[in-house]
Each structure stands twice: as structure tokens, then as C-alpha cells.
Amino acid sequence: MVVRGSSRSFIETARRRQLIEAAVVTVNEVGYHRASLAEIAGRARIAKSAVAYYFASKEGLLLDVVQTVFAALGESVLTAVDGIDEPVARLLAYADAYVAHVDAERQAIAAAVEIVVSHRTADGTPLYLVEDEDDTALLRSILRAGIDQGVFVEMPLDVATGLAESVLDRAITLVQRNSGADLSVLRAHVVPFLFRALGATDD
Amino acid sequence: MVVRGSSRSFIETARRRQLIEAAVVTVNEVGYHRASLAEIAGRARIAKSAVAYYFASKEGLLLDVVQTVFAALGESVLTAVDGIDEPVARLLAYADAYVAHVDAERQAIAAAVEIVVSHRTADGTPLYLVEDEDDTALLRSILRAGIDQGVFVEMPLDVATGLAESVLDRAITLVQRNSGADLSVLRAHVVPFLFRALGATDD
Amino acid sequence: MVVRGSSRSFIETARRRQLIEAAVVTVNEVGYHRASLAEIAGRARIAKSAVAYYFASKEGLLLDVVQTVFAALGESVLTAVDGIDEPVARLLAYADAYVAHVDAERQAIAAAVEIVVSHRTADGTPLYLVEDEDDTALLRSILRAGIDQGVFVEMPLDVATGLAESVLDRAITLVQRNSGADLSVLRAHVVPFLFRALGATDD
Amino acid sequence: MVVRGSSRSFIETARRRQLIEAAVVTVNEVGYHRASLAEIAGRARIAKSAVAYYFASKEGLLLDVVQTVFAALGESVLTAVDGIDEPVARLLAYADAYVAHVDAERQAIAAAVEIVVSHRTADGTPLYLVEDEDDTALLRSILRAGIDQGVFVEMPLDVATGLAESVLDRAITLVQRNSGADLSVLRAHVVPFLFRALGATDD
DNA sequence: TATGAATGAGTATTCATTCAT
DNA sequence: TATGAATGAATACTCATTCAT
The missing domain is CATH 1.10.357.10 (Tetracycline Repressor, domain 2)
Incomplete structure (x- = not known):
């Protein structure tokens, strides 16, 4: 699990931003209800399971967006x-x-x-x-x-x-x-x- | 399957109205993307497959709404x-x-x-x-x-x-x-x- | 249920033949595994439930064919x-x-x-x-x-x-x-x- | 989803072979049109959804067989x-x-x-x-x-x-x-x- | 830090069958 | 004799999540 200390590591910040951008692109391309984690992760060129590493859940990612x-x-x-x-x-x-x-x-x-x-x-x-x-x-x-x-x-x-x-x-x-x-x-x-x-x- | 064109039977008209109302209630209660056929049929106190009997598809029902x-x-x-x-x-x-x-x-x-x-x-x-x-x-x-x-x-x-x-x-x-x-x-x-x-x- | 006496009525014989022919046409057009009762009955211009009247089951119809x-x-x-x-x-x-x-x-x-x-x-x-x-x-x-x-x-x-x-x-x-x-x-x-x-x- | 192209992992190759064999056994035992994913997956002692993980579709599996x-x-x-x-x-x-x-x-x-x-x-x-x-x-x-x-x-x-x-x-x-x-x-x-x-x- | 593997719960849809009329 | 109505069981497929590594 990601340590939620005072500050996020550089790489974590970058990955989160990358995923947020991928989520935006995905939602625009296929719509909210087909914007699965697989689609989002694919667009971010990251494994689906890696999303769980940076966001507690899919909902967490979307809320962050x-x-x-x-x-x-x-x-x-x-x-x-x-x-x-x-x-x-x-x-x-x-x-x-x-x-x-x-x-x-x-x-x-x-x-x-x-x-x-x-x-x-x-x-x-x-x-x-x-x-x-x-x-x-x-x-x-x-x-x-x-x-x-x-x-x-x-x-x-x-x-x-x-x-x-x-x-x-x-x-x-x-x-x-x-x-x-x-x-x-x-x-x-x-x-x-x-x-x-x-x-x-x-x- | 229900024959279109000629005219709808009394009971068919009633069932379709009932299902449309159930769909409205369901969407309001749980939101569009959780408004599954099971939820809608349940609220209409009807079998899930009965929905398929009156509407060609879930999309057909929602579009009718x-x-x-x-x-x-x-x-x-x-x-x-x-x-x-x-x-x-x-x-x-x-x-x-x-x-x-x-x-x-x-x-x-x-x-x-x-x-x-x-x-x-x-x-x-x-x-x-x-x-x-x-x-x-x-x-x-x-x-x-x-x-x-x-x-x-x-x-x-x-x-x-x-x-x-x-x-x-x-x-x-x-x-x-x-x-x-x-x-x-x-x-x-x-x-x-x-x-x-x-x-x-x-x- | 159809009375299985010594002989079938004229109309029953006709209906059975009609359904057998419809089954042949259906199987040829859409293949065995899509030859549903609805498809067969539709081609015979007969209600799906009427098939049950002349054949004990779908299997009975196909076996008759x-x-x-x-x-x-x-x-x-x-x-x-x-x-x-x-x-x-x-x-x-x-x-x-x-x-x-x-x-x-x-x-x-x-x-x-x-x-x-x-x-x-x-x-x-x-x-x-x-x-x-x-x-x-x-x-x-x-x-x-x-x-x-x-x-x-x-x-x-x-x-x-x-x-x-x-x-x-x-x-x-x-x-x-x-x-x-x-x-x-x-x-x-x-x-x-x-x-x-x-x-x-x-x- | 499994990435194609590059090369299959050892375990993926094994699983695919296992599923193909399970499909063969299933078709022989219950026939093509009762060879559902559930039957095949059950015989392979694997979750139904795992089949979807290794094959894009049931058709893909059967065609591979x-x-x-x-x-x-x-x-x-x-x-x-x-x-x-x-x-x-x-x-x-x-x-x-x-x-x-x-x-x-x-x-x-x-x-x-x-x-x-x-x-x-x-x-x-x-x-x-x-x-x-x-x-x-x-x-x-x-x-x-x-x-x-x-x-x-x-x-x-x-x-x-x-x-x-x-x-x-x-x-x-x-x-x-x-x-x-x-x-x-x-x-x-x-x-x-x-x-x-x-x-x-x-x- | 990252992922491949695996899964269980949930999805819409199909269909043979039953039954009251 | 015939049917419209209704259903339950089964189908392939989707997907967020978990976990060992």
C-alpha cells in the first residue's frame, strides 16, 4: 500500500497525474460507462492492477479527476x-x-x-x-x-x-x-x- | 416476441406502461448505470425475462422512457x-x-x-x-x-x-x-x- | 393434449407436415443451433405455443424431421x-x-x-x-x-x-x-x- | 486481458493447452452445443472467468481447438x-x-x-x-x-x-x-x- | 514499484416450456 | 384448436478487485 505521509514521492505524483489524464481521455473517447480500468490503464500504458497501487479504487481515481x-x-x-x-x-x-x-x-x-x-x-x-x-x-x-x-x-x-x-x-x-x-x-x-x-x- | 404494427393488446399496453414507470422509479432510486433489468423487473414485480417479452432490449425500454x-x-x-x-x-x-x-x-x-x-x-x-x-x-x-x-x-x-x-x-x-x-x-x-x-x- | 388415437385428424396431419417443412427451412437458413421454436413457428406462421400442441417438445419435432x-x-x-x-x-x-x-x-x-x-x-x-x-x-x-x-x-x-x-x-x-x-x-x-x-x- | 504478439508466458501457454484439452473432453462428453464455458471451465478446474482471461471469446477457444x-x-x-x-x-x-x-x-x-x-x-x-x-x-x-x-x-x-x-x-x-x-x-x-x-x- | 494471474459477482439476452383462456 | 402471456434456467461476457511475486 502507498504510504500517505506528508508528501508523495515524485514518481507517485507523476503516475497519478498520468492516470488522471488517461481517465479523461478514456471517458471522452468511450464514455463514462465503458471507461473500465482496463481501458484507462491501457491508455496509460500501465497494468490494470497498478491502478490499485495508486488509487484505492476506481472510484477514487474518478473522484480525483x-x-x-x-x-x-x-x-x-x-x-x-x-x-x-x-x-x-x-x-x-x-x-x-x-x-x-x-x-x-x-x-x-x-x-x-x-x-x-x-x-x-x-x-x-x-x-x-x-x-x-x-x-x-x-x-x-x-x-x-x-x-x-x-x-x-x-x-x-x-x-x-x-x-x-x-x-x-x-x-x-x-x-x-x-x-x-x-x-x-x-x-x-x-x-x-x-x-x-x-x-x-x-x- | 410481440408483434408490432397491427395494434397492441390492452394488456400489452398496460405492461409496457408499467415497465416504463418502473424504469423511471429505478433510475431515480439507483441511478442509470445500476438500473439493471433485474432491478427494473423487480420493481415492476415481474420476471426479468418478461421485460424481454415486451421490449426487444433494455435499450429499447430506456429509449421508450x-x-x-x-x-x-x-x-x-x-x-x-x-x-x-x-x-x-x-x-x-x-x-x-x-x-x-x-x-x-x-x-x-x-x-x-x-x-x-x-x-x-x-x-x-x-x-x-x-x-x-x-x-x-x-x-x-x-x-x-x-x-x-x-x-x-x-x-x-x-x-x-x-x-x-x-x-x-x-x-x-x-x-x-x-x-x-x-x-x-x-x-x-x-x-x-x-x-x-x-x-x-x-x- | 392431442389425442393419440388410431388416426390423426386431417388438420393435425397438415399442421405437423407444415411444421416439419418449416423446421427444414429454418435449419437450412440459420443452422441447427439457432433454429429456435420461435424461428420455426414464425416461418410456419403459427404461434410458438402451438408447436407444443402438435409435438410434445422441440426435440419431438426435430426427431420427426x-x-x-x-x-x-x-x-x-x-x-x-x-x-x-x-x-x-x-x-x-x-x-x-x-x-x-x-x-x-x-x-x-x-x-x-x-x-x-x-x-x-x-x-x-x-x-x-x-x-x-x-x-x-x-x-x-x-x-x-x-x-x-x-x-x-x-x-x-x-x-x-x-x-x-x-x-x-x-x-x-x-x-x-x-x-x-x-x-x-x-x-x-x-x-x-x-x-x-x-x-x-x-x- | 492477455497481450498478444510478443510472446506467451510459460503459464499462459500451459493454461491455454489445459483449456483446449478441457474443451475436447467436454465436447466429447456432452456435445458441442452443451459445451458451455461453465462446463469447460469446470472440467479444467478453473473459474469460468479465467477462460475469458486466456481466450477473447468462447469462439476463440473452440477455433483454437x-x-x-x-x-x-x-x-x-x-x-x-x-x-x-x-x-x-x-x-x-x-x-x-x-x-x-x-x-x-x-x-x-x-x-x-x-x-x-x-x-x-x-x-x-x-x-x-x-x-x-x-x-x-x-x-x-x-x-x-x-x-x-x-x-x-x-x-x-x-x-x-x-x-x-x-x-x-x-x-x-x-x-x-x-x-x-x-x-x-x-x-x-x-x-x-x-x-x-x-x-x-x-x- | 509493478504486474500477471485469477476470480466472483453481475450484465443483458435467449429460449423451451407452461398455462389460462 | 390455438394463442398471448409469462417464466426460470442457462448463456457468454464484463469488470473491479485481490494477491503472490
């Missing part, structure tokens, strides 16, 4: 809004960064989303009910500030956050359905669309 | 907009009916959506790439008319349709994550949100 | 040699009639042979070990007479019968491998071949 | 005729070796023949229509030479080859019907029988 991918997305948007105070500008930065990240990391995003919607834990719980951290916290805080300051129209915060997320996630839907989709047209219109919906102007 | 559920949704919105000409009024009727239908048929909708996003045909094609009919045709036609008449803001039709659909589908996301979710708050805000986003007013 | 087909072959050769006394002439008549019958009834023969070589009874016994009557009795008696009279070379009777049968069955092999095979060339040479092998001349 | 068995038969006859030039002597060596091999390897031969006549590929094609190599090539070449040199009677080559094969295959029929059959009497007479049929003398 999800976590890794969404952590990167979270970091992108966090970096984008860093240092910006004004809600409208923050939302603009957030939305731009969000769609840009989806555009740039479409393979990883598509795979992670497919895993999230398809996977269930042993007791049947879907993954989006398992998430410990709230991915929408940042978006929520931006909207809260904007509504409080009166630059966005008055709305229940949950509703506003959910709808804004749905709008931005249109980018994900597009790359899922067509991995080569051109997002530039969407990117040109999604922010104005969202700003109008929130009762703001982006000028 | 999807078709049945979305046909009902399509009929709801079609009925709602029937006789209304003006784009703004038509969109209002459409959106209201859409969310109301999701609210009322949440079990069926949640299951059908999970099937659509999770299922792959034998050659690996996801279901949303297989659909022959365009579910968004009605919404698209409404938006086209509104944009043409200048009551909605100028936007590429594909983008407008996709974003509008994403907004409305927020209702589905909510019932998927929590089958007992209260949609009333969302219902009160989603139409104004969408109208603002499209540059229209609903007064 | 075998018996019917080989009875006809036996009758052909018996008729052919009838009234002929001289062994060489009898063998000539037998062999000619045998190959001619195979040629004429190739569909039925091919199916019956496939059943015989493929089918096993419930306890695993192959069909050729089940046969109660000896299909080779006539051929054996002809050869015995010929050897006794010194017109055929001296040979153990079993060996002679078996080899003669093998030679004649080449016709069956040909129609099995290719249902449209032209047997005329074989027919022209098989009798001289067999006669030479037995040390006789056919002039 | 056929190929192995007929390759050995082909090698026997090839070795027997090696270095012999004269057609009569070559045919004598061929026929003797053929029947001797059937006698010695009767279990394997019986099983392989039953597989060949019973098995169908997924699209329904019988095995003897699939064979790429021609098992009768050597026999054919011997007969062609003999006919050309005038030591065998003039006959169409296809007919001569087919009939000679049928004669020799009488040995297979005997061991199939009775695995303990004594072939010595047949062996004493089959070659003279065949030589007479071909118009040759074996002195």
Missing part, C-alpha cells in the same frame, strides 16, 4: 477576479474566465462533467450531492454584493446564482456535444446576455 | 402556445408551461434526463447526438419571430436558443438534485430573468 | 432395387437412387443430417446412437449377397458397408456445403468409383 | 509423405498416416470434427466455409500427379479428392460413434479399397 478538474476551474476564476472590487467588473471577469477556461480545457471539463452526472457512490448517492466544497461560493458572493449594492436587480440569491451558473454552463454543454465546437460566438454573447438578465449593464 | 417523457413535455408546451401569435406572449406561455411541466412530472423528467446524459448506443454515440427530432424547434421559432420583429434583442439564433434552454433547464437541475425541491421561487423569477436577458419586457 | 426425411430416402432406394435380384444390378440401382434422392431432396437431406450430427438428447446421447432402425440394412444385404456370390471382393461386411456409405454420402457433403451444388459430375463418377472399390465392374 | 487438432493431423500426413515421390507410394503413406493419426488422436479428432460441423460464426456461416487454408491441398496434389502419370484412373480432380477424403473419413465416423472403436480392421482394408477405387494397385 473531478476534483482536479474543478479545482483548476475554481483557481482560474479566483485568479481572474483577484484584486477587483466592483461587482459588475468582478462578474465580468468571472464569466469571461469561466468560459475561457472551459474553452481551453474542454477535454478535461467534458470528462469531469460526464463523471459527475453519471457516477454514483456505492450507496447510490450522485456525485453532486457528495461535494464537500461549494463550487458556487465565489459566484454567489459576487452576486450578493451586486444585489446588495443595487447594481443587479433584486432576486433571491439562490435563484440568481443557479440561473447565472446555468447560463455559463451552456459553454460546457456545447463542448460536451461537440468537442471541436467553436465557442467564440457564445463567448461574445453570453456575458451581455447574463448582464441583461441580472439587470446590469456592462459598460 | 425518454421518448414518452419528452413527448409529453413537448405536448405541454405546444398546447400552451397554441393560438398565441405574439412572440413575447408565446415565450411567456412556453416558459411557464415548460417549468410547470417539469414541476409536475419531476420524477419522469429527472429519470429521462439522466438516461439521455448517461446512455450510449452500442457504437458509443451519446443519445443527444442520436435524436432525430429537434426538441428545441418550437423555442427556436418563437425566438426567431421575436428577434425578427425587434421585440427581442438581436442575437445569433443558435446562441439565443441554447441560452434560453439552459435557463429553463435550471428547473430540471433542481429536481434532479433534490426530488422534493420547491420550484415556486424559481418559477416566479425565471421568466422575468429570461425576458430581461432577451431584451424584452413582460408587461 | 429426421425420421420423415430418412424414411423417404429409405423408400426411394427400396423402390429402386425392388424386383432386381443380381447384386451388381441391385447396387447400381441403389447407388443411383441414393444420389438422385439426395440431389432432388437436398434441402430436406441437408437439414436432417445437420440435426443428426448436432442434436443430443437430454442425457447427452447423439442421435445416431439413438436410431432404432438400421438405415444401412438394405445396403448391407446387397453387399453381403455380392460378396457371397464372389462378384464383390472379399471384405468384412461392416467395413464394406461403412465405406460404401461414406462414398455415397459425399453427395450429402456437397449439398450441405453448397445448397446449389451441381451433383451431375459426381453422379457420373461415384458409381464406377464404388464399383471399382468393391472389385466389381458395372458393365 | 480446431486449428490445433487439424494442424497436428496435417503435420502427420505431411511428415509421412515427405521424401516420397511416386504417387502410389505417396498416397499409401498419406492414407496410412491419416487413419493412424485418427486412431491415435481419436478424442481430439472427434471433438474438432463435431465443432466444425456444429459451430456457426456470428453471422451464421458454418466453419467449413470459413477455412482459409485448404486442408485437402496435399491429397489433391498427390491425386493430380497420379492421374497425370496415368497410375490412377482418369477422373475430375475435385471428384477424386472428395471421394478419397470421404473414404478416409470413415475412420473419423467410427471413432465419433464409438470412442473405443477398434480401427485395425478398417485400417487393413481402407487402403486397398481406395486404391482399387482409383484404379491403382498397391503391389
Whole structure:
């Protein structure tokens, strides 16, 4: 078994990354429900049993994929809004960064989303009910500030956050359905669309 | 095997409906990829092989679920907009009916959506790439008319349709994550949100 | 259950013949091991369960096919040699009639042979070990007479019968491998071949 | 899954041989169409799924049985005729070796023949229509030479080859019907029988 | 650190048979 | 006489996991 000390060995880190990438590729190529360990390990040019060496289980690997991918997305948007105070500008930065990240990391995003919607834990719980951290916290805080300051129209915060997320996630839907989709047209219109919906102007 | 074409017997119709309902319940309870024929047949209190008697395959059953559920949704919105000409009024009727239908048929909708996003045909094609009919045709036609008449803001039709659909589908996301979710708050805000986003007013 | 009195009703006889023919066609089209009751009944345009009405079991139907087909072959050769006394002439008549019958009834023969070589009874016994009557009795008696009279070379009777049968069955092999095979060339040479092998001349 | 190409491990080779032998035994005991993976695996005292580990499919295993068995038969006859030039002597060596091999390897031969006549590929094609190599090539070449040199009677080559094969295959029929059959009497007479049929003398 | 070997539980599907009508 | 309905047993196959090395 792998010793889970303070730090992972260099080779272990490399192998884990390699397997996560192989899992992304596999899920995109054959879909979640045919992404067996054999397929994933084969793509990583590693023995199937070696996966067990680095991940406690197949589920552990898939969860790591999800976590890794969404952590990167979270970091992108966090970096984008860093240092910006004004809600409208923050939302603009957030939305731009969000769609840009989806555009740039479409393979990883598509795979992670497919895993999230398809996977269930042993007791049947879907993954989006398992998430410990709230991915929408940042978006929520931006909207809260904007509504409080009166630059966005008055709305229940949950509703506003959910709808804004749905709008931005249109980018994900597009790359899922067509991995080569051109997002530039969407990117040109999604922010104005969202700003109008929130009762703001982006000028 | 059941002969197609002529007409289905009373009992066959009943059994097929029963199995479709059992499939919906099963998918909601254990998720798509654990919804085995054994689970479905068990919930229908029927032998596993009886499923094969009424449906050529498991895929046939699941596709029937999807078709049945979305046909009902399509009929709801079609009925709602029937006789209304003006784009703004038509969109209002459409959106209201859409969310109301999701609210009322949440079990069926949640299951059908999970099937659509999770299922792959034998050659690996996801279901949303297989659909022959365009579910968004009605919404698209409404938006086209509104944009043409200048009551909605100028936007590429594909983008407008996709974003509008994403907004409305927020209702589905909510019932998927929590089958007992209260949609009333969302219902009160989603139409104004969408109208603002499209540059229209609903007064 | 069908009453097994002294005689079968007209309709029962017709149905049984119909099913036997359907079984022949089915075995030829899809092979023994895919010749399910559903396939056979379908080709006979009869409900699957109706087969059970006329035959105790699927095995009963297949056995009837075998018996019917080989009875006809036996009758052909018996008729052919009838009234002929001289062994060489009898063998000539037998062999000619045998190959001619195979040629004429190739569909039925091919199916019956496939059943015989493929089918096993419930306890695993192959069909050729089940046969109660000896299909080779006539051929054996002809050869015995010929050897006794010194017109055929001296040979153990079993060996002679078996080899003669093998030679004649080449016709069956040909129609099995290719249902449209032209047997005329074989027919022209098989009798001289067999006669030479037995040390006789056919002039 | 087992990697092909490079080279098989010692244990893999052993397991495959073991499974092929188990398949032979199983087919002989219960017949082709009851020779399920469970039966075969049970006789090999191995888990059913282990069969899948060494053979891509049941069909792959059975085809390997056929190929192995007929390759050995082909090698026997090839070795027997090696270095012999004269057609009569070559045919004598061929026929003797053929029947001797059937006698010695009767279990394997019986099983392989039953597989060949019973098995169908997924699209329904019988095995003897699939064979790429021609098992009768050597026999054919011997007969062609003999006919050309005038030591065998003039006959169409296809007919001569087919009939000679049928004669020799009488040995297979005997061991199939009775695995303990004594072939010595047949062996004493089959070659003279065949030589007479071909118009040759074996002195 | 890595893997080949092996397995048990689970998958959809096929099919001859039974039975009430 | 005939059948639609239903089933249980069996089928090949898949796959995550375990383990000795």
C-alpha cells in the first residue's frame, strides 16, 4: 500500500497525474460507462492492477479527476477576479474566465462533467450531492454584493446564482456535444446576455 | 416476441406502461448505470425475462422512457402556445408551461434526463447526438419571430436558443438534485430573468 | 393434449407436415443451433405455443424431421432395387437412387443430417446412437449377397458397408456445403468409383 | 486481458493447452452445443472467468481447438509423405498416416470434427466455409500427379479428392460413434479399397 | 514499484416450456 | 384448436478487485 505521509514521492505524483489524464481521455473517447480500468490503464500504458497501487479504487481515481478538474476551474476564476472590487467588473471577469477556461480545457471539463452526472457512490448517492466544497461560493458572493449594492436587480440569491451558473454552463454543454465546437460566438454573447438578465449593464 | 404494427393488446399496453414507470422509479432510486433489468423487473414485480417479452432490449425500454417523457413535455408546451401569435406572449406561455411541466412530472423528467446524459448506443454515440427530432424547434421559432420583429434583442439564433434552454433547464437541475425541491421561487423569477436577458419586457 | 388415437385428424396431419417443412427451412437458413421454436413457428406462421400442441417438445419435432426425411430416402432406394435380384444390378440401382434422392431432396437431406450430427438428447446421447432402425440394412444385404456370390471382393461386411456409405454420402457433403451444388459430375463418377472399390465392374 | 504478439508466458501457454484439452473432453462428453464455458471451465478446474482471461471469446477457444487438432493431423500426413515421390507410394503413406493419426488422436479428432460441423460464426456461416487454408491441398496434389502419370484412373480432380477424403473419413465416423472403436480392421482394408477405387494397385 | 494471474459477482439476452383462456 | 402471456434456467461476457511475486 502507498504510504500517505506528508508528501508523495515524485514518481507517485507523476503516475497519478498520468492516470488522471488517461481517465479523461478514456471517458471522452468511450464514455463514462465503458471507461473500465482496463481501458484507462491501457491508455496509460500501465497494468490494470497498478491502478490499485495508486488509487484505492476506481472510484477514487474518478473522484480525483473531478476534483482536479474543478479545482483548476475554481483557481482560474479566483485568479481572474483577484484584486477587483466592483461587482459588475468582478462578474465580468468571472464569466469571461469561466468560459475561457472551459474553452481551453474542454477535454478535461467534458470528462469531469460526464463523471459527475453519471457516477454514483456505492450507496447510490450522485456525485453532486457528495461535494464537500461549494463550487458556487465565489459566484454567489459576487452576486450578493451586486444585489446588495443595487447594481443587479433584486432576486433571491439562490435563484440568481443557479440561473447565472446555468447560463455559463451552456459553454460546457456545447463542448460536451461537440468537442471541436467553436465557442467564440457564445463567448461574445453570453456575458451581455447574463448582464441583461441580472439587470446590469456592462459598460 | 410481440408483434408490432397491427395494434397492441390492452394488456400489452398496460405492461409496457408499467415497465416504463418502473424504469423511471429505478433510475431515480439507483441511478442509470445500476438500473439493471433485474432491478427494473423487480420493481415492476415481474420476471426479468418478461421485460424481454415486451421490449426487444433494455435499450429499447430506456429509449421508450425518454421518448414518452419528452413527448409529453413537448405536448405541454405546444398546447400552451397554441393560438398565441405574439412572440413575447408565446415565450411567456412556453416558459411557464415548460417549468410547470417539469414541476409536475419531476420524477419522469429527472429519470429521462439522466438516461439521455448517461446512455450510449452500442457504437458509443451519446443519445443527444442520436435524436432525430429537434426538441428545441418550437423555442427556436418563437425566438426567431421575436428577434425578427425587434421585440427581442438581436442575437445569433443558435446562441439565443441554447441560452434560453439552459435557463429553463435550471428547473430540471433542481429536481434532479433534490426530488422534493420547491420550484415556486424559481418559477416566479425565471421568466422575468429570461425576458430581461432577451431584451424584452413582460408587461 | 392431442389425442393419440388410431388416426390423426386431417388438420393435425397438415399442421405437423407444415411444421416439419418449416423446421427444414429454418435449419437450412440459420443452422441447427439457432433454429429456435420461435424461428420455426414464425416461418410456419403459427404461434410458438402451438408447436407444443402438435409435438410434445422441440426435440419431438426435430426427431420427426429426421425420421420423415430418412424414411423417404429409405423408400426411394427400396423402390429402386425392388424386383432386381443380381447384386451388381441391385447396387447400381441403389447407388443411383441414393444420389438422385439426395440431389432432388437436398434441402430436406441437408437439414436432417445437420440435426443428426448436432442434436443430443437430454442425457447427452447423439442421435445416431439413438436410431432404432438400421438405415444401412438394405445396403448391407446387397453387399453381403455380392460378396457371397464372389462378384464383390472379399471384405468384412461392416467395413464394406461403412465405406460404401461414406462414398455415397459425399453427395450429402456437397449439398450441405453448397445448397446449389451441381451433383451431375459426381453422379457420373461415384458409381464406377464404388464399383471399382468393391472389385466389381458395372458393365 | 492477455497481450498478444510478443510472446506467451510459460503459464499462459500451459493454461491455454489445459483449456483446449478441457474443451475436447467436454465436447466429447456432452456435445458441442452443451459445451458451455461453465462446463469447460469446470472440467479444467478453473473459474469460468479465467477462460475469458486466456481466450477473447468462447469462439476463440473452440477455433483454437480446431486449428490445433487439424494442424497436428496435417503435420502427420505431411511428415509421412515427405521424401516420397511416386504417387502410389505417396498416397499409401498419406492414407496410412491419416487413419493412424485418427486412431491415435481419436478424442481430439472427434471433438474438432463435431465443432466444425456444429459451430456457426456470428453471422451464421458454418466453419467449413470459413477455412482459409485448404486442408485437402496435399491429397489433391498427390491425386493430380497420379492421374497425370496415368497410375490412377482418369477422373475430375475435385471428384477424386472428395471421394478419397470421404473414404478416409470413415475412420473419423467410427471413432465419433464409438470412442473405443477398434480401427485395425478398417485400417487393413481402407487402403486397398481406395486404391482399387482409383484404379491403382498397391503391389 | 509493478504486474500477471485469477476470480466472483453481475450484465443483458435467449429460449423451451407452461398455462389460462 | 390455438394463442398471448409469462417464466426460470442457462448463456457468454464484463469488470473491479485481490494477491503472490
